[in-house]
Amino acid sequence: MTEFKGPQELPFVPDDLSVPQFILDSHHLSQPVVKTDIPRFIDDETGRRIGIEEIRARTFGLANGMNSRWDIREDDVVCIFSPNHVDYPVAMWAILRLGATVTGANPAYTAEELVHQLQLTKAKILLIHPACLPVALQAARIAKLSPSYMALIEPANMEISLPTVPDLIADGLSRPPSFNERRLRPGEAKTKIAFLILSSGTTGKPKGVRLSHYAVIANTVQSAVHMGLSPNYASDENNRFRAGDVMIGLPPFYHIFGLIPVLHFSVFAGMSLVVIPKFNFVDMLKSIERYRINHLLVVPPQVVLLCKHPAVKNFDLKCIRTILSGAAPLASETIIALAQIFPHTAIGQGYGMTEATGISFARIDKHVDTSGSTGRLVPGVVARVVKSDGSLAGCGEAGHLIISSPSLASGYLNNEEATKETFVDGWLHTGDEVIINEEAEVFVIDRIKELIKVKGFQVAPAELEGLLLDHPDVADVCVVGIPDDYSGELPLAFVVPSPSAAERIKSRPEESDKVKAELVKHVADAKVHYKHLKGGVEFIDVIPKNPSGKLLRRFLRERAKALRAKGKTPRPSTVKAAL
Structure with missing residues (x-):
């Protein structure tokens, strides 16, 4: 049986710790020894630097304040509806210390999309960035979530009066502990859900992915070992990652890319994360x-x-x-x-x-x-x-x-x-x-479902997109397959022209056909015949993508079908003659 494995062995991964207990309270053999004066978060806008002890204090304070206000129970779900923020991880870890579950919502969501997430996850509490408040209030009314179970991530001048995360932290730090944080039983971290993360949703409504505490901890350790971290790693200037390095905190924390490889790995590795909201x-x-x-x-x-x-x-x-x-x-x-x-x-x-x-x-x-x-x-x-x-x-x-x-x-x-x-x-x-x-x-x-089949041959859209992006007249591109009676499917490229190409097209409309023909030829010169753009080239203002950068091909497939139905895309004979 053919199975593939990387060359490194995975060390012991604790299965009786929650994520914040692992990240904030313990030390793993794959983890560098880090000086306490290294800031773990840097606010991009203000330059504010937050060290590990302040993070621990704010996390406890918020957990205590939230529990005192809302009596959060084991496995309750709290939704965070916010772009990246220095208190976003504090909020996540506070929720997890209470034994509850976190679900992060895309701050660009419409009210309808947020309602789906609130109802799917049965979220009890909503933490909201002020910029997201209008949508949050609209969604909360539909989902029947009372404003008394909401708080703002940061203070803002709003018509509605809501507590803020800083308020809750101050309140929690001023009173005795109102909760008992428990140690999980051996093996329990593998079954206890830490995060409910919505899938990309490129087909149908997004599904809620159940991610356990153990899964997050295991992948943090997997990343650390793969990257060669160790207690002595930080002292070697020849190493790629060093304690005290600075990482960009741009991928959204509600997404798996921002959550683990960026947020949890950077804190575990002793780096400073510059938190960028937009x-x-x-x-x-x-x-x-x-x-x-x-x-x-x-x-x-x-x-x-x-x-x-x-x-x-x-x-x-x-x-x-x-x-x-x-x-x-x-x-x-x-x-x-x-x-x-x-x-x-x-x-x-x-x-x-x-x-x-x-x-x-x-x-x-x-x-x-x-x-x-x-x-x-x-x-x-x-x-x-x-x-x-x-x-x-x-x-x-x-x-x-x-x-x-x-x-x-x-x-x-x-x-x-x-x-x-x-x-x-x-x-x-x-x-x-x-x-x-x-x-x-x-x-x-x-993606298997995104492969284009031309006369039985498989054509990978990403391959043609990479080639087209190398052309100076292309700023962005997405290739999809359009139905064809003869070939099964044909590749069609939706192209965002580069600024210089767009200017030429605007000043001289005849340039449009010239640029399209040049792009068709660019692919034909470099690729085997069944990969040629016999579906043509269509200009578009922007390529639709989800927040993680994945192309939303289904939207352009539907657009391509509509163009074909109206006879506005080239037929094979037309393209063949042009070549």
Whole structure:
């Protein structure tokens, strides 16, 4: 039986600790010894620095204040509806100290989307950022959640009077403890749910993923071992990650990428996390320069901007030691372009999913990861690659990835059917088409359902997107398949023109067809015939994506079908004649 494992062994992972007990109260053998004067959080806007002792005090104070006010019970659910904030992790850890469960909501949600999350998780309390309050109040009315069970993350001048997290912390620190934090029984951390994280929701309504305390702790340890952390690691200046380094806190904390590889790993590793609530590319460059940020954990659209945005050359970015892209595949062409712009920076990818947390991470023994690789399997992950005929693939063969890992979720909330389909006999069926080589490096071809079938050949959208992003007239792109009676499907590229191309098209409308023809030729010159853009090129203002950076292909598939129905996309004969 062909199974793949990374070369490192996973050490003991405690199964009787909650997440805050592990992160704030204990020390693990894979963890660096960290000086207490290193700030763990830095507020991007104000520069405020928060050390580990203040974090512990605020976490206890908030837990005590919340319990005194709301009498939170074991396994109650508290929803945090906020962008990244320095008190976001404090709120999470306070909720977990009370034995309750956290569900983080996307701050860009509409009221209808928030209602779905509140009703699915049966959230009892809602912690809200002031900017999100109008939507929260509308959703709370529909979900029948009383304002008396709400609080604001930070003070604000609002018409409605609500307590704030600082108020609750001050109240909790001023009174005797109102709760008894318990130590979990041996093995209980594997079954007790810490987080209910909503899946990306690219098909149907998002599902609630049940993530245990043990899963979060295990993946933090997996990451630490993979990255080579140890008690003495911080003293070696040749190491990639060092205690006292500065990491960017840009990926949202309600998402698995921001929650574990960014938030929990940075605190565990003794780094300072610059907490950024909202993405603006130029502001991000300013923050990198201001705080001398060493590690960028970002998503592919931000990597594309690092490659193409003219403002990059205006900033001193020599402090960047690592750029790690995650949450969605990054094309090989983009990695190459990034390495040329940042020749002294280690560059790689990570791969994971809400149901599995981290699966593979960039290798620390390589300056730039193997082209197309999402890194090497982390310790503790066992992978199988299943071919279409049900047999197991060997090294270098493509197939459906299924994995076993101590960091797997325990299934979907109140959805036994989906749980049985995805979690089978302890193995997670990822839905991803991959290749794994002899060094346990993972190459994600694409989502199985997103592969385009042209005359029986499989075409990976990510491959064509990477090629198109290398063209100077392309700022962003998404490739989808459109139905075709003859070929089955044909690749169609939705393209956001670069500023210079957009200006040319605006001033001279005939440039539109010229640019489209050039992009079709660009692909035809580089790829085998069945990968050519015989579905054509359509210009679009913005590529729809979810907050983690994944392309929402279904929206563009529907748009492509509508264009085809109206006869507004090229037919194969038309494209063939143009070539």
